[in-house]
Amino acid sequence: MKTTIYYFTGTGNSLAAARKIAGALGETELVPIASLADTPGIISPAADRVGIVCPVYDCGVPVMVANFAERLDLSKARYAFAVVTMGGMGVSALHQLNGIFIKQQNRKLDAAFAVSMPGNFPPLMRSVPAERCGKTLSKADKRLGDIAEAIGSGRLVSPGFAPLSGLVKALSYGSLAKSxxxxxxxxxxxxxxxxxxxxxxxxxxxxxxxxxxxxxxxxxxxxxxxxxxxxxxxxxxxxxxxxxxxxxxxxxxxxxxxxxxxxxxx
The missing domain is CATH 3.30.70.20 (Alpha-Beta Plaits)
Incomplete structure (x- = not known):
């Protein structure tokens, strides 16, 4: 079964996650969202499974990712999923992607996952020491293995209930997206x-x-x-x-x- 994963990364966490999942699934194409940002029109992947992997910014997805999701046609995909990497909270980013696909195509994601990885926004948090960073990445690898297994088996996974994440997104993401x-x-x-x-x-x-x-x-x-x-x-x-x-x-x-x-x- 062919899989296409679209990813965006600034410091590598999301690319590492995408690679881990791709390696476990096999026959997976990794496509950087940035390479399609200036390409107009609808993106229609010819794959059985289609996923987005990206970081969380202010409990939402990067603006480039949101704009891309609005152009991503999932009509040919038997299974659609998203994975967000985050240094703190951010499950609301998965709800944001769900909302985009429901509005544009009347379709929800079949599965949505969040993975904790080292935080990397210095104005908000200092970079973690290498030893602690390694432990976080080891836990993330295990989590990503479980995620790949869920995707491979076609399991339906909801993003879950995240009221605090949703509140933070409501208070801060709008201004981030605008500016x-x-x-x-x-x-x-x-x-x-x-x-x-x-x-x-x-x-x-x-x-x-x-x-x-x-x-x-x-x-x-x-x-x-x-x-x-x-x-x-x-x-x-x-x-x-x-x-x-x-x-x-x-x-x-x-x-x-x-x-x-x-x-x-x-």
């Missing part, structure tokens, strides 16, 4: 910048360019913070809440710069 693309204005770069261009190369939204050897943000940011986490000199800061100075950086240990570059499909 996300302009969030580049909240980033700054220090004199530690070497002009290496890594930030521009790995941005899933293609939102960064180098101007006079320094990064400049455009107006299609997803607030994934890939630029911040991948900067080899930690020259990039996000100036909201508690800021990011000295709060650590994170990326999944299996994620490479090449993985991020290829996410744009270029």
């Amino acid at each position: 996300a693309h302009d969030a580049g204005e909240l980033f700054s770069v220090s004199d530690a910048c070497t002009g290496c261009g890594t930030c521009a190369a790995i941005c899933p939204a293609g939102n960064l360019t180098l101007v006079d050897g320094r990064p400049a943000w455009g107006r299609k940011c997803e607030i994934c913070c890939a630029c911040l986490h991948f900067c080899p000199t930690e020259a990039i800061q996000l100036n909201v809440m508690l800021g990011t100075e000295g709060r650590g950086r994170y990326r999944h240990p299996d994620l490479t710069v090449a993985d991020m570059v290829s996410q744009r499909g270029e």
Whole structure:
């Protein structure tokens, strides 16, 4: 049975999850959502099973993922699923995807899953120590194995009841969705910048360019913070809440710069 998994990732958690599930299912195509962001029209995968794997932002899904879901045609899929990776809470993101598919196609997801992985939004939480991070990833791998088994057997799994997550989403996600693309204005770069261009190369939204050897943000940011986490000199800061100075950086240990570059499909 063929499976197509569409994924979005900023620091690698969701790509690692997608790969784990794909490896267990076999005959699975992994397609980066970022590579289709500028492609107009409906996306109609020719697969028996179709899934979305993405992170949670403010208890919802990234704006790029929400926009993609509105264009994803599930009419040919016998089984549709979603997996969200989260550093805290976020089951409401699964309800959001369900709502999109019900509104657009009058169809619910057949299965919806949430996986706890290391948090990676420095203004809200410091990066966890490597030892604790490893334990979290080990638990996530076991959870992902169970998820793959459920998908492989065609099990119906509801997202569950998450009132607190839903409340947080109701209070904060709307403003994130409205302002996300302009969030580049909240980033700054220090004199530690070497002009290496890594930030521009790995941005899933293609939102960064180098101007006079320094990064400049455009107006299609997803607030994934890939630029911040991948900067080899930690020259990039996000100036909201508690800021990011000295709060650590994170990326999944299996994620490479090449993985991020290829996410744009270029």
